[in-house]
Amino acid sequence: MNKSIADTAKDHCDDEVVTPESSASATSSMHQELIIEGAGCASCVGKIEAALKQVSGVNQAEMNFAQRTVSITGDANVADLIKAVEKAGYNAKSHSAETEEDALDEKEKADQAYYKRLMKETWIALALGVPLMAYALITGEMNVNTTGEQVVWGIVGILTLGVLIVSGKHFYVGAWKSFLNHSANMDTLIALGTGTAWLYSMVVVFFPSSVPQEARHVYFEATAIIIGLIDLGLALELKARGRTSEAIKRLIGLQPKTARVVRDDKEMDIAIDQVLLNDVVRVRPGEKIPVDGEVIEGHTAIDESMLTGEPMPVEKAVGDTLAAGTINKTGSILFKATRVGKDTALAQIINMVKRAQNSKPPIGRLADVISAYFVPVVMIIAVSSALIWLNFGPDPVVAYAIVSATTVLIIACPCALGLATPMSVMVGVGKAAEAGVLIRNGAALQTASKISAMILDKTGTITLGAPKVTDVLIAGEYDEQTVLQLAATLESGSEHPLAMAIVESAQERGIETGKVSNFNAIAGHGVQAEVDGKTLLFGNEKLMRERGIDLGAFVQKAQALAADAKTPMYFAIGNTFAAIIAVADPIKEDSIAAIKRLQHSGIRVVMLTGDNRDTAKAVANKAGITEFFAEVLPEEKSKKVQELQMQGEVVGMTGDGINDAPALAIANVGFAIGTGTDVAIESADITLMRGSLHGLADAIAVSKATLRNIKQNLFGAFIYNVAGVPFAAGVLYPFFGLLLNPVIAGAAMAFSSLTVVTNANRLRLFKAQEH
Amino acid sequence: MLFINIAGVVLIGLIVWWFWLYKPKEAELGEDDLVILVENGTYHPSRIKLPSGKPVEIKFMRKDQSPCSEALLIPDLQISDTLPLNKLKTIQLPALSTGEYAFHCQMQMYRGQITVE
Numbered sequence: 001m002n003k004s005i006a007d008t009a010k011d012h013c014d015d016e017v018v019t020p021e022s023s024a025s026a027t028s029s030m031h032q033e034l035i036i037e038g039a040g041c042a043s044c045v046g047k048i049e050a051a052l053k054q055v056s057g058v059n060q061a062e063m064n065f066a067q068r069t070v071s072i073t074g075d076a077n078v079a080d081l082i083k084a085v086e087k088a089g090y091n092a093k094s095h096s097a098e099t100e101e102d103a104l105d106e107k108e109k110a111d112q113a114y115y116k117r118l119m120k121e122t123w124i125a126l127a128l129g130v131p132l133m134a135y136a137l138i139t140g141e142m143n144v145n146t147t148g149e150q151v152v153w154g155i156v157g158i159l160t161l162g163v164l165i166v167s168g169k170h171f172y173v174g175a176w177k178s179f180l181n182h183s184a185n186m187d188t189l190i191a192l193g194t195g196t197a198w199l200y201s202m203v204v205v206f207f208p209s210s211v212p213q214e215a216r217h218v219y220f221e222a223t224a225i226i227i228g229l230i231d232l233g234l235a236l237e238l239k240a241r242g243r244t245s246e247a248i249k250r251l252i253g254l255q256p257k258t259a260r261v262v263r264d265d266k267e268m269d270i271a272i273d274q275v276l277l278n279d280v281v282r283v284r285p286g287e288k289i290p291v292d293g294e295v296i297e298g299h300t301a302i303d304e305s306m307l308t309g310e311p312m313p314v315e316k317a318v319g320d321t322l323a324a325g326t327i328n329k330t331g332s333i334l335f336k337a338t339r340v341g342k343d344t345a346l347a348q349i350i351n352m353v354k355r356a357q358n359s360k361p362p363i364g365r366l367a368d369v370i371s372a373y374f375v376p377v378v379m380i381i382a383v384s385s386a387l388i389w390l391n392f393g394p395d396p397v398v399a400y401a402i403v404s405a406t407t408v409l410i411i412a413c414p415c416a417l418g419l420a421t422p423m424s425v426m427v428g429v430g431k432a433a434e435a436g437v438l439i440r441n442g443a444a445l446q447t448a449s450k451i452s453a454m455i456l457d458k459t460g461t462i463t464l465g466a467p468k469v470t471d472v473l474i475a476g477e478y479d480e481q482t483v484l485q486l487a488a489t490l491e492s493g494s495e496h497p498l499a500m501a502i503v504e505s506a507q508e509r510g511i512e513t514g515k516v517s518n519f520n521a522i523a524g525h526g527v528q529a530e531v532d533g534k535t536l537l538f539g540n541e542k543l544m545r546e547r548g549i550d551l552g553a554f555v556q557k558a559q560a561l562a563a564d565a566k567t568p569m570y571f572a573i574g575n576t577f578a579a580i581i582a583v584a585d586p587i588k589e590d591s592i593a594a595i596k597r598l599q600h601s602g603i604r605v606v607m608l609t610g611d612n613r614d615t616a617k618a619v620a621n622k623a624g625i626t627e628f629f630a631e632v633l634p635e636e637k638s639k640k641v642q643e644l645q646m647q648g649e650v651v652g653m654t655g656d657g658i659n660d661a662p663a664l665a666i667a668n669v670g671f672a673i674g675t676g677t678d679v680a681i682e683s684a685d686i687t688l689m690r691g692s693l694h695g696l697a698d699a700i701a702v703s704k705a706t707l708r709n710i711k712q713n714l715f716g717a718f719i720y721n722v723a724g725v726p727f728a729a730g731v732l733y734p735f736f737g738l739l740l741n742p743v744i745a746g747a748a749m750a751f752s753s754l755t756v757v758t759n760a761n762r763l764r765l766f767k768a769q770e771h
Numbered sequence: 772m773l774f775i776n777i778a779g780v781v782l783i784g785l786i787v788w789w790f791w792l793y794k795p796k797e798a799e800l801g802e803d804d805l806v807i808l809v810e811n812g813t814y815h816p817s818r819i820k821l822p823s824g825k826p827v828e829i830k831f832m833r834k835d836q837s838p839c840s841e842a843l844l845i846p847d848l849q850i851s852d853t854l855p856l857n858k859l860k861t862i863q864l865p866a867l868s869t870g871e872y873a874f875h876c877q878m879q880m881y882r883g884q885i886t887v888e
Contacts (some may be wrong), residue, residue: 390772
């Protein structure tokens with residue numbers, strides 16, 4: 001159901017943006033560059049150059065072998081060039097591929113230009129509207145009764161038309177195009193509102209006798225000011241919107257532009273998009289890691305806080321993985337590039353955050369349904385309001401009808417309603433990403449805010465997931481050395497964390513493992529195999545009892561170990577009990593504090609483990625958890641999730657994302673907890689980039705804050721429209737003689753959506769509780 | 772006055788018919804690639820017809836500077852993407868079963884519909 005991060009990356013690649021400019025320039029430009037992959041020897045150069053020269057239109061093809069680029073002059077299509085290289089047995093991609101950062105720069109430039117245009121339009125409209133309004137307020141004279149007034153107001157009317165064209169053209173064109181498309185939007189309301197006011201005023205100017213004398217009032221000032229204010233509102237909203245995407249800009253900014261690669265024993269700085277898979281890259285202290293890779297020389301400490309939220313630098317030595325965008329703190333290292341371009345963890349995180357920021361939680365659905373019908377309904381209310389004034393209103397009825405209809409059209413704001421949810425999601429998801437919490441979509445964000453019970457898998461979630469052998473209690477003829485040697489040999493085939501602890505313990509003591517045959521894993525019980533002709537059995541008490549092996553007084557000893565939060569396992573050689581090997585997995589340093597945070601926020605925390613009851617109880621006690629499920633077989637984990645769901649709980653399940661995949665999928669929200677940047681993001685709704693459970697508490701806190709923000713926005717937008725539209729129609733007039741001025745309606749409309757965006761921006765100040 | 776009232780009621784009727792009841796013709800995904808233009812607050816064409824049972828691509832060209840027009844959502848297909856300004860953006864659609872799928876901007880002011888037959 002859910003896609004892996006690799007799939008997400010692939011989708012993005014499939015959605016490759018092809019610019020008309022680039023396709024046009026592909027056939028007309030004189031110079032282009034390709035990046036070649038798979039060219040391992042100097043003799044490839046001639047082959048590639050020859051293949052490219054065969055393409056029609058190519059005049060010159062020169063390959064820079066060190067940089068693995070080829071520059072081509074001539075009129076040739078990029079696709080043909082790439083095809084020719086591929087035919088010659090290599091891979092090629094266009095060097096002009098646009099980076100995320102370029103796209104962002106371009107967007108910022110476009111937004112800046114649009115902002116300037118809107119501000120210019122605002123000043124032009126207000127330059128006419130404000131003096132007119134001042135005149136109206138001072139003199140109270142906006143009526144047309146004499147020929148002189150007709151001429152003056154006629155000139156003002158034409159000037160207003162100029163303002164409408166210069167400052168409001170986009171509203172009128174938008175409204176007309178939407179109308180032809182059988183749809184209506186904010187432009188429709190503004191165009192109809194200001195258009196009605198202007199047209200009525202022009203009728204008063206040119207045909208004064210067609211309206212009653214007391215209704216010969218012009219509304220040019222209102223028309224110009226409304227257009228100016230709405231342009232101003234749009235400009236300020238554009239600025240505020242820019243701030244909502246700060247988190248994604250910060251992530252994109254993490255990507256360095258160049259990398260120092262070692263090719264042919266020479267170090268050279270090349271553009272990041274030229275780094276190839278398996279390139280050897282040099283990074284010095286203080287520099288950013290350019291692409292994902294594996295350390296092949298040197299050791300260092302890496303600051304991964306920008307991706308994982310983990311403040312402590314992580315030690316890295318040969319064989320450890322590195323993530324693009326993180327910072328090398330101490331040593332100079334060489335590493336091999338394992339993921340480049342759109343495949344790096346950073347690129348995938350950016351992709352996921354972007355997608356999540358655009359998705360909508362279900363809470364926004366009602367607003368969506370209303371938005372879809374909103375504008376035509378407001379138009380109907382405006383017509384009805386005018387009819388009611390005409391039939392039942394006081395004189396001058398025409399003027400009242402026009403004012404009420406115009407004000408209804410102007411005050412109604414579908415934007416505030418439409419923006420309420422997406423703006424908060426944008427900021428909330430970005431804020432979570434800053435804390436190393438990746439939220440898959442809006443639905444996950446919403447459900448996370450409602451979680452009432454949280455199941456935590458013990459191993460690797462509450463504990464470090466790196467168990468160590470603590471005790472070996474010998475029962476029979478075999479000594480500790482032999483027991484460990486046989487147990488390690490038996491477990492060398494298993495990938496279970498407890499098995500790995502035993503193998504590691506043996507290695508630490510210099511014990512070599514032998515050959516194992518007939519290995520058989522008995523799910524939830526233990527393992528069985530043959531070593532040196534002996535049948536070995538290793539597992540829990542249940543397994544030993546089933547095989548009829550006498551454990552004697554060791555059962556009590558095992559219970560004592562379990563009460564100390566250790567996991568005792570029984571070892572039998574040739575169907576005779578030989579030893580207890582106890583393994584303990586230390587609780588992560590901050591698990592206890594994080595669990596307390598969850599409990600304080602009213603969440604029922606439940607631990608789940610395959611361990612025996614006594615060990616589970618001891619670990620739960622240490623971690624401050626009162627409820628736990630012990631001896632749970634892997635396939636039973638999802639049943640436990642369902643059990644809590646049956647009790648009416650909204651269940652969050654936290655696990656490593658691989659072994660717990662079915663349980664994570666069945667939970668209302670599945671949290672995959674990672675260990676640094678090498679996290680597996682399978683089937684999880686929310687991924688915690690760092691291993692700390694504080695990430696979990698942060699994720700829930702940020703989702704609660706976001707949902708609270710969305711509710712405030714939706715409430716504000718609903719109330720604004722529900723109260724504003726009837727007020728504008730004049731429902732208060734019969735009781736208090738109050739009728740809204742269209743200019744005030746214009747100001748209210750312009751700033752209603754700005755208020756929504758500003759409120760969403762408040763979320764940027766959200767700080768997860770100190771820990 | 773009677774005339775004005777009748778005119779008002781007719782106008783309301785026209786609003787209902789034009790915006791809600793009238794179903795405009797759908798553009799079909801033909802041999803030439805269909806490009807949906809995002810301009811002046813609308814998608815053009817806003818109603819498109821696609822064949823069922825096979826994955827298709829639809830292309831968008833955004834010429835509208837308004838930030839609203841940047842996001843494209845197809846909620847039923849869980850697609851959310853951004854449309855760059857003045858650039859062609861291809862959206863891959865999976866094989867669809869017959870039915871209607873709405874696409875719109877975040878605020879639903881830009882609205883369109885895909886009909887799969």
